[in-house]
Amino acid sequence: MPIPIINSFASWVLKQRIHQIELFLKYPNEVQEEVLMNLLRASENSEIGLQYDYASINSYATFSERVPVSNYEDIQPLLERTRKGEQNIFWETPIKWFAKSSGTTNAKSKFIPVSNEALEDCHYKGSKDLLCMYLNNNENSEMFLGKSLRLGGSSQIYEDNHTFFGDLSAILIENMPIWAEFSSTPNSRISLMGEWESKIAAIINEVKSENVTSFAGVPSWMLVLMNKVIEETGKKNLMEIWPNLEVYFHGGVNFEPYREQYQKLVPNSEFKYYEIYNASEGFFAIQDLNNSNDLLLMLDYGIFYEFIPMDTFGTENQKTICLADVELFKNYAIVITTNSGLWRYLIGDTVRFTSINPYRIRVTGRTKHHINVFGEELMVENSDQAIAKTCQITNSEIVDYTVAPVFMKNKEKGAHEWMIEFKKKPNDITLFQKILDETLQSLNSDYEAKRYKNSTLNPLVINIARENLFYDWLKNKDKLGGQHKIPRLSNERDYLEQLKNMQLIMHQ
Numbered sequence: 173m174p175i176p177i178i179n180s181f182a183s184w185v186l187k188q189r190i191h192q193i194e195l196f197l198k199y200p201n202e203v204q205e206e207v208l209m210n211l212l213r214a215s216e217n218s219e220i221g222l223q224y225d226y227a228s229i230n231s232y233a234t235f236s237e238r239v240p241v242s243n244y245e246d247i248q249p250l251l252e253r254t255r256k257g258e259q260n261i262f263w264e265t266p267i268k269w270f271a272k273s274s275g276t277t278n279a280k281s282k283f284i285p286v287s288n289e290a291l292e293d294c295h296y297k298g299s300k301d302l303l304c305m306y307l308n309n310n311e312n313s314e315m316f317l318g319k320s321l322r323l324g325g326s327s328q329i330y331e332d333n334h335t336f337f338g339d340l341s342a343i344l345i346e347n348m349p350i351w352a353e354f355s356s357t358p359n360s361r362i363s364l365m366g367e368w369e370s371k372i373a374a375i376i377n378e379v380k381s382e383n384v385t386s387f388a389g390v391p392s393w394m395l396v397l398m399n400k401v402i403e404e405t406g407k408k409n410l411m412e413i414w415p416n417l418e419v420y421f422h423g424g425v426n427f428e429p430y431r432e433q434y435q436k437l438v439p440n441s442e443f444k445y446y447e448i449y450n451a452s453e454g455f456f457a458i459q460d461l462n463n464s465n466d467l468l469l470m471l472d473y474g475i476f477y478e479f480i481p482m483d484t485f486g487t488e489n490q491k492t493i494c495l496a497d498v499e500l501f502k503n504y505a506i507v508i509t510t511n512s513g514l515w516r517y518l519i520g521d522t523v524r525f526t527s528i529n530p531y532r533i534r535v536t537g538r539t540k541h542h543i544n545v546f547g548e549e550l551m552v553e554n555s556d557q558a559i560a561k562t563c564q565i566t567n568s569e570i571v572d573y574t575v576a577p578v579f580m581k582n583k584e585k586g587a588h589e590w591m592i593e594f595k596k597k598p599n600d601i602t603l604f605q606k607i608l609d610e611t612l613q614s615l616n617s618d619y620e621a622k623r624y625k626n627s628t629l630n631p632l633v634i635n636i637a638r639e640n641l642f643y644d645w646l647k648n649k650d651k652l653g654g655q656h657k658i659p660r661l662s663n664e665r666d667y668l669e670q671l672k673n674m675q676l677i678m679h680q
Contacts, residue, residue: 294510
């Protein structure tokens, strides 16, 4: 079959999905209620279904009263039993896949269940919908005439008691349909290599001669790869290597701090950026419009959503609401019930709604990744936007950053202490510090109030990290590549002190 026909056929198939998407856009709350009832009916005879008598639950109100909100530690014993071979505990169909995830905060690995239903009706469906929306918005796309460069986790699949675990990306590659393998680069063998630095070299060797039309992966790690491709080929930018580049599908970390660097790597005003919001636990939202920062919440992937307003999160007054009751521009912690048997599970992410018709969100951070030591309620969204704007004004570029509180001592006021690794340092770090502080105040009124006349907080402090400090820190923790991320904000000083110690050792 000639390639242009393949391109047209793929576009036609994917666009058929638009009609189903329009259904949940029109009836979002009804679709979500149906998802919940289907999940309950599918698990009536599981151990957890019998424990909470799912058979008698016929409304969201009963479900929320009867089933408690849980975190990973609460459900770990049930997960471990399944990993040892028991089934029908929290989901009726067999669970044989577990996505190993340690994220940013926990050294201890989490094993998130991935059912066959979740693979087909959530993860792969999300990937297809992403392409569907992109093609619907860009009818002249020739993306399928080339290949998609994917950068996933650096982990292989491991077997344990007839169940399997690995990075989510490794599980998806292991199970993906044959057509996806043909349209992707590098090949599965290279994609699943475990050692990050060897893997990068192998990827570059394969992809530099391919016709790459799109790429997909976490912005921070993709930037490492792209810079090495430029270095290896001696080209000025990526368009010289891949002239048919069209789009970058990204997720995992906020794109704003990296946007300018990507625009230099791909100096083409027609090049598109599409954001997704997915995790080991599920595929949640997709940018559905060109040149947008908002993500459409996908409501028919076998995931039922609830939300906890962050102003009550973790307090005695904590309340959980369903999608129909959310308000615009408030920060919420997400609670999910999924077709992998996670019931009212606190995923640890925070979002705010930018639209409720349809339901569009922006990811604002993590429930554990904010700073509220002094009542400033600083979110990752604030710090990412502030550093992106400050870099733009001062003509500088960053590699990574993290922030921690400086606790009050004796009569000394508190502050925020930053560790920033620059790719291109500002000419005047004092000016950079001043602009960053003022930008944070303009974005966050609580921070502004605490900074007013240095009433509670002194001006922020900046440490300039040596080259590769964050890379070495992650390498030290065996967290290079894949979905691993630098913790942006913390209420504790652990990460910052570890980085400062590494910096100090190298200087001695």
